[in-house]
Amino acid sequence: MLIYTLKRALLGLLVALTVSILTFGLLHLSSDPAVTLAGEDATEEDIQQIRVNYGFDKPLPVQYWVWLTKALQGDLGTSFYFGVPVSQLLAERLPVTLTLGICSLFFAIMFAVPLGVLAAMRPNTWLDRVCLTLAVSAQAMPSFWFGLMLIVLFCLWFPLLPVSGSDTWQHFVMPVIVVGTYAMPAIMRLTRTGMLDVLATDYIRTARAKGLRPRTVLLKHALRNAVIPVIAVIGVQAGYMLGGSVIVETIFALNGVGLLAYESIIYFDLACMEAVVLLLCLVFITTTFAADILNAWLDPRIRIK
Amino acid sequence: MFKKLFKKKFVLSALVMSMAFVLSVQSAYAGKKNDTLTFASRGALGNVDKSFNTSRTGMIVQRLFTDGLLYTDPVTMEIKPALAASWKWINAKLLEFELRRGVKFHDGSEMTADDVVYTLRYVADPAVKTKGSYIKKIDRVEKLAPYKVRIHLKTPYPMMVNRLAGGVSIYKKGSYEKNGPLSQNLNPNGTGPYRLIKILDGKGFIFERFEDYYKESPKGQPAIRKIVVRIIKEINTQVAEVLSGGVDWIYQVPSDIADSLTSNPRVTVKTAPSMRIKFLRMDAAGRTGDDSPFKKLKVRQAVNHAVNREAIVKQLVKGSSKVIHSACKPIQFGCTEDVKRYEYSPEKARQLLKAAGYPDGFETKLYSFLDRPILETIMNDLAMVGIKVTLDYSTWPSLVSALGKDKVPLTYHGWGSSSLPDVDAILPFFFKLNAQDLSRDPEVNGLIKAGGSSSDPDIRLKNYNRALKLIAERAYWLPLFSDTMNYIHSNDLEFVSPQDGLPRLFLTKWKK
Numbered sequence: 001m002l003i004y005t006l007k008r009a010l011l012g013l014l015v016a017l018t019v020s021i022l023t024f025g026l027l028h029l030s031s032d033p034a035v036t037l038a039g040e041d042a043t044e045e046d047i048q049q050i051r052v053n054y055g056f057d058k059p060l061p062v063q064y065w066v067w068l069t070k071a072l073q074g075d076l077g078t079s080f081y082f083g084v085p086v087s088q089l090l091a092e093r094l095p096v097t098l099t100l101g102i103c104s105l106f107f108a109i110m111f112a113v114p115l116g117v118l119a120a121m122r123p124n125t126w127l128d129r130v131c132l133t134l135a136v137s138a139q140a141m142p143s144f145w146f147g148l149m150l151i152v153l154f155c156l157w158f159p160l161l162p163v164s165g166s167d168t169w170q171h172f173v174m175p176v177i178v179v180g181t182y183a184m185p186a187i188m189r190l191t192r193t194g195m196l197d198v199l200a201t202d203y204i205r206t207a208r209a210k211g212l213r214p215r216t217v218l219l220k221h222a223l224r225n226a227v228i229p230v231i232a233v234i235g236v237q238a239g240y241m242l243g244g245s246v247i248v249e250t251i252f253a254l255n256g257v258g259l260l261a262y263e264s265i266i267y268f269d270l271a272c273m274e275a276v277v278l279l280l281c282l283v284f285i286t287t288t289f290a291a292d293i294l295n296a297w298l299d300p301r302i303r304i305k
Numbered sequence: 306m307f308k309k310l311f312k313k314k315f316v317l318s319a320l321v322m323s324m325a326f327v328l329s330v331q332s333a334y335a336g337k338k339n340d341t342l343t344f345a346s347r348g349a350l351g352n353v354d355k356s357f358n359t360s361r362t363g364m365i366v367q368r369l370f371t372d373g374l375l376y377t378d379p380v381t382m383e384i385k386p387a388l389a390a391s392w393k394w395i396n397a398k399l400l401e402f403e404l405r406r407g408v409k410f411h412d413g414s415e416m417t418a419d420d421v422v423y424t425l426r427y428v429a430d431p432a433v434k435t436k437g438s439y440i441k442k443i444d445r446v447e448k449l450a451p452y453k454v455r456i457h458l459k460t461p462y463p464m465m466v467n468r469l470a471g472g473v474s475i476y477k478k479g480s481y482e483k484n485g486p487l488s489q490n491l492n493p494n495g496t497g498p499y500r501l502i503k504i505l506d507g508k509g510f511i512f513e514r515f516e517d518y519y520k521e522s523p524k525g526q527p528a529i530r531k532i533v534v535r536i537i538k539e540i541n542t543q544v545a546e547v548l549s550g551g552v553d554w555i556y557q558v559p560s561d562i563a564d565s566l567t568s569n570p571r572v573t574v575k576t577a578p579s580m581r582i583k584f585l586r587m588d589a590a591g592r593t594g595d596d597s598p599f600k601k602l603k604v605r606q607a608v609n610h611a612v613n614r615e616a617i618v619k620q621l622v623k624g625s626s627k628v629i630h631s632a633c634k635p636i637q638f639g640c641t642e643d644v645k646r647y648e649y650s651p652e653k654a655r656q657l658l659k660a661a662g663y664p665d666g667f668e669t670k671l672y673s674f675l676d677r678p679i680l681e682t683i684m685n686d687l688a689m690v691g692i693k694v695t696l697d698y699s700t701w702p703s704l705v706s707a708l709g710k711d712k713v714p715l716t717y718h719g720w721g722s723s724s725l726p727d728v729d730a731i732l733p734f735f736f737k738l739n740a741q742d743l744s745r746d747p748e749v750n751g752l753i754k755a756g757g758s759s760s761d762p763d764i765r766l767k768n769y770n771r772a773l774k775l776i777a778e779r780a781y782w783l784p785l786f787s788d789t790m791n792y793i794h795s796n797d798l799e800f801v802s803p804q805d806g807l808p809r810l811f812l813t814k815w816k817k
Contacts, residue, residue, distance in 0.1 A: 148542075164551070
């Protein structure tokens with residue numbers, strides 16, 4: 001288990017390093033940061049001065065090395081647009097994104113797993129089809145449209161919830177529904193497939209033959225094994241959710257990392273963009289790593305492979 | 306039995322309590338009832354000091370909590386004394402200001418000449434990277450008396466009065482010492498009608514009426530107790546907020562949305578002019594290569610004939626938008642529409658292209674970051690005469706970067722002139738013989754410089770008019786239209802629509 005954990009951790013580090021190199025290179029090549037920083041009225045001399053001041057005149061690998069060594073010490077630079085340290089910006093905005101991500105994940109699991117189990121219990125019946133239709137509809141619905149429809153429903157037709165902001169828990173209700181709904185189909189369908197496979201196995205037949213209650217067979221014996229592939233998918237979905245949703249945070253004016261990503265692209269805030277991408281990458285690596293470890297712990301065959 | 310009943314009761318009461326909680330949701334920023342005006346803005350604001358930001362939100366916010374020496378009336382566009390009681394030109398390079406007495410900063414201290422001298426010296430310092438180079442035209446600022454200052458300019462610059470009326474705030478002496486450009490974010494202290502009491506980390510700002518605001522201010526006395534600015538990027542969310550009463554006032558509303566809400570009884574829709582114009586610029590100087598088709602006058606003229614501007618204005622921009630023929634907003638000083646005009650004629654465009662050696666048209670790239678539907682219409686119009694355009698749709702920084710690398714043959718652009726009613730706020734920027742200048746015409750540049758450096762209005766007019774006529778004759782631009790500004794606000798609100806597209810929210814009040 002230890003060797004497996006170390007291998008996965010090393011792989012995660014390599015992925016983080018590769019992503020950071022690619023992000024840094026692409027961002028610096030896509031646009032001249034000195035021109036952007038200099039502003040509209042800048043002269044050629046101003047731009048050159050900024051290149052020297054910020055070290056943009058140095059070769060790209062040197063710039064990357066300087067950035068990486070500082071980033072490893074927690075210094076992600078200063079936001080060009082907001083004028084404050086990027087780490088401060090991330091610290092301010094991360095709680096909103098984490099709240100949204102964690103609540104959405106719970107929301108998704110809370111509905112998707114029971115629906116998946118229900119569908120598996122009655123395969124190819126109207127219940128299964130309803131669940132399948134729900135899954136396909138949720139997957140096909142664009143977050144942007146769904147968010148606006150919820151606003152129309154709960155803020156204009158039945159004014160029960162505030163439209164936007166992040167001050168109270170009510171502000172998170174609609175965003176959580178939107179983000180959670182998007183994550184539900186994958187979890188639900190995988191739960192259904194896993195359950196169908198497990199329910200057809202011999203040990204389940206044995207458990208039933210022993211006279212165990214259907215609920216015990218289903219929840220204690222079947223679900224525990226069916227959930228293994230679901231955990232891997234939840235790991236990936238958690239990455240999406242905890243990384244912040246640009247669209248949902250923009251629609252509901254949630255001041256999170258997703259909105260910061262959008263703002264930093266609009267204002268070409270290089271330091272912010274680099275930090276946000278790095279953060280997203282680390283979130284994905286961490287959640288996938290956690291899912292891998294959990295899977296290995298639940299199923300020893302994975303470790304041996 | 307008891308267990309079941311308990312369960313049922315618990316579930317029921319939990320449901321009732323949650324419903325009551327949800328129903329008790331009140332916007333933290335209510336309207337007339339709480340004497341709080343909430344407005345939504347799409348742009349985040351990094352720095353509240355206008356000398357260090359160029360956003361429209363910044364311009365609105367700055368006018369709430371700070372005052373300048375002068376002030377532009379939003380209806381008459383007349384320049385009025387604000388912190389200055391009076392001003393006069395001593396000569397073409399020297400301005401003298403008599404300051405108002407008894408003006409208080411928000412910290413309670415009195416504003417004197419020391420504060421004016423300190424602020425202007427700081428922002429005029431070449432080492433301080435302010436937004437907008439006009440302020441660097443100040444050579445030095447001297448204090449003549451406790452309430453009298455003089456501003457010495459490096460070269461004659463008559464527009465300095467408009468600039469001072471348009472965005473140079475006065476802060477307390479020593480303000481910038483500790484935190485430099487970010488000082489007002491950390492310790493806001495202006496002389497404006499509202500005090501900036503809280504910055505909500507990227508979410509907005511809260512202002513409170515300044516009770517000691519000087520009575521003689523041309524801005525009048527603030528009527529509403531509190532103003533809250535909320536940053537909401539998505540326009541549809543803004544509209545939902547204003548319809549549900551969470552926000553009282555929004556601006557920069559697209560015309561199609563404004564049109565759809567004109568008959569809605571919940572809100573008031575207003576359309577007013579904006580100083581912003583939109584235009585196409587062509588690589589007449591051949592910066593993208595010697596074979597650039599836009600080097601040929603006939604090609605540029607063909608582009609001018611090819612685009613149906615009337616249709617764009619009528620079908621897409623709407624509101625108070627109008628077709629323009631010159632490289633400026635017609636109400637700006639120095640602007641003339643008496644220039645060579647190019648009527649919409651695809652046939653003429655095709656003939657010109659043929660005469661220029663492009664009988665089958667050519668392919669080119671259009672760079673922009675704005676107004677996608679308008680861009681697609683323009684591209685379609687150009688395709689009709691044989692100019693096949695591919696779109697490079699990105700952000701403003703990417704466009705600036707591409708311009709710096711001489712990669713831009715054609716660009717669609719907008720310019721708001723910082724809401725200043727003078728062509729000096731637009732022409733020098735685009736005809737400066739630098740990376741932004743796609744025509745690089747020394748004659749046009751010389752005329753604009755001459756117009757900008759004379760204090761004689763006749764000389765200014767003559768030079769600017771000549772420059773604009775040349776720009777039109779040589780078809781460096783395709784001027785498209787003047788933009789419109791749509792506002793939607795609560796029916797409880799009295800809002801003065803500005804002529805320059807820059808809302809003065811300190812003038813708003815609740816209807817009685």
